[in-house]
Amino acid sequence: MLRMGGAGTTGMLMAAGAQSAGPAYPPPTTVDTGTVADGKVAFPEWRGAADKPSAPPPAPTPPAQRVGFAIVGLGRLSLEEILPAFGECGKARPVALVSGTPDKLRAVAKQYGIAESACYDYAGFDRIQDDPAIQAVYIVLPNGMHREYVERAAAAGKHVLCEKPMATSTGDARAMVDACARAGVRLMVAYRCQYQAHNQRAQAFVRDGTFGRLVGMSAVNVQTTAPDATRQWRHKRALSGGGALPDIGLYCLNAARFLTGEEPVEVFATVVSPPGDPRFAEVEETVSFTLRFPSGFIANSFTSYGAREDKHQRLLFAQATVDMPNAYAYTGQRLVVGRRARSDTVQEEVVLKATNQFAAEIDHFAECVRKNQRPRTPGEEGVQDHVVMDAIYRSAATGRPVMLPRVDGLDATRGPMPRQA
Numbered sequence: 001m002l003r004m005g006g007a008g009t010t011g012m013l014m015a016a017g018a019q020s021a022g023p024a025y026p027p028p029t030t031v032d033t034g035t036v037a038d039g040k041v042a043f044p045e046w047r048g049a050a051d052k053p054s055a056p057p058p059a060p061t062p063p064a065q066r067v068g069f070a071i072v073g074l075g076r077l078s079l080e081e082i083l084p085a086f087g088e089c090g091k092a093r094p095v096a097l098v099s100g101t102p103d104k105l106r107a108v109a110k111q112y113g114i115a116e117s118a119c120y121d122y123a124g125f126d127r128i129q130d131d132p133a134i135q136a137v138y139i140v141l142p143n144g145m146h147r148e149y150v151e152r153a154a155a156a157g158k159h160v161l162c163e164k165p166m167a168t169s170t171g172d173a174r175a176m177v178d179a180c181a182r183a184g185v186r187l188m189v190a191y192r193c194q195y196q197a198h199n200q201r202a203q204a205f206v207r208d209g210t211f212g213r214l215v216g217m218s219a220v221n222v223q224t225t226a227p228d229a230t231r232q233w234r235h236k237r238a239l240s241g242g243g244a245l246p247d248i249g250l251y252c253l254n255a256a257r258f259l260t261g262e263e264p265v266e267v268f269a270t271v272v273s274p275p276g277d278p279r280f281a282e283v284e285e286t287v288s289f290t291l292r293f294p295s296g297f298i299a300n301s302f303t304s305y306g307a308r309e310d311k312h313q314r315l316l317f318a319q320a321t322v323d324m325p326n327a328y329a330y331t332g333q334r335l336v337v338g339r340r341a342r343s344d345t346v347q348e349e350v351v352l353k354a355t356n357q358f359a360a361e362i363d364h365f366a367e368c369v370r371k372n373q374r375p376r377t378p379g380e381e382g383v384q385d386h387v388v389m390d391a392i393y394r395s396a397a398t399g400r401p402v403m404l405p406r407v408d409g410l411d412a413t414r415g416p417m418p419r420q421a
């Protein structure tokens with residue numbers, strides 16, 4: 001007699017008289033087991049059409065084949081977001097750390113299983129060129145240090161992912177693009193929102209004309225800074241390049257650009273800082289800026305280090321209002337569409353799976369490195385934000401609108417869209 005076994009014994013035949021581990025279960029079908037093609041497991045849908053189908057299971061690259069990253073700078077962003085996000089990456093892994101603080105370097109290396117031989121200080125950074133496990137470098141240093149470390153990483157022959165803002169001046173940003181082009185390495189600026197599901201859906205609403213023309217946008221990115229914040233690099237111009245604008249207002253500016261794919265042709269701005277506050281002796285507290293785009297779309301943005309945290313974006317379409325609470329936050333994004341339905345006004349929330357946007361951004365760069373492709377947010381994307389920020393500061397200084405050269409076509413500074421989950 002031959003019997004089919006229980007769980008986990010699909011297709012395995014047990015000889016008569018053999019000890020069975022348990023009762024005889026009805027054998028699974030491929031609906032239960034799924035199927036494997038191209039090294040990927042797929043399950044057929046088992047729920048009704050009224051329910052949202054589940055996404056295919058992740059198919060991570062085997063750890064040894066993932067793109068190896070060196071993380072440069074072990075500050076808050078690296079420790080609180082980036083290193084944990086690697087745990088959710090499928091194509092990238094951390095293989096080296098760079099820090100000027102030896103006890104922190106040792107502690108973090110232990111936490112993430114990084115060998116002592118793959119820990120570098122800033123003086124020894126250039127030795128990364130001898131480590132073939134490091135294919136890419138993620139620069140997470142104060143803004144004023146980005147140029148030096150991007151150039152040194154490129155000279156070491158490593159691809160570079162650089163935190164935003166790309167630099168502290170347009171000239172530095174351009175030099176970084178040139179250095180990476182000369183070295184033949186890819187450069188990407190870490191505009192995580194462009195890899196975030198709610199922001200990508202909002203972009204699709206604009207590009208597909210789902211609700212008609214995008215007429216306007218109101219974007220707020222504000223937060224407060226501690227009374228003794230003068231000790232922090234964000235309040236030192238040489239390291240930050242500016243105050244709220246390059247740090248957080250940049251998200252509003254970049255969103256207005258990537259949602260539409262257009263480039264602004266006119267900028268008008270006002271900058272205000274509380275007089276006598278030492279925190280704002282070198283950098284500004286508050287910036288209000290308006291961008292006009294070739295299609296007539298107008299983006300009004302407000303950024304400040306003086307107001308309680310709020311990161312709200314509202315898109316004003318001809319036929320709908322799309323509200324995005326927490327648009328620029330690490331988590332908690334929402335997408336609420338207000339529109340007319342027959343004789344009613346409805347507010348509908350588009351519920352999207354919350355995924356780790358840092359992991360999505362890192363995996364996108366890893367894929368670009370592996371396939372030798374231009375990233376969605378290459379260095380040129382960062383340069384253009386610097387060009388517009390220069391115009392914002394110029395307008396505020398002169399009290400007049402500043403015109404920018406018209407850029408034809410869409411997404412002039414971007415690579416192809418990443419595959420969406």
Ligand code: NAD
Binds near residue numbers: 077100140143192239
């Ligand atoms: P942070 O102050 O927490 O970390 C900066 C690290 O740089 C620290 O470990 C510090 O020791 C090191 N450092 C080396 N030399 C330094 C010097 N001379 N002065 C000061 N620090 C020095 O800052 P952070 O918040 O991690 O920001 C780092 C970068 O990441 C910045 O470019 C910032 O704009 C960017 N950032 C991006 C996001 C995002 O959501 N993408 C969020 C926060 C910060």
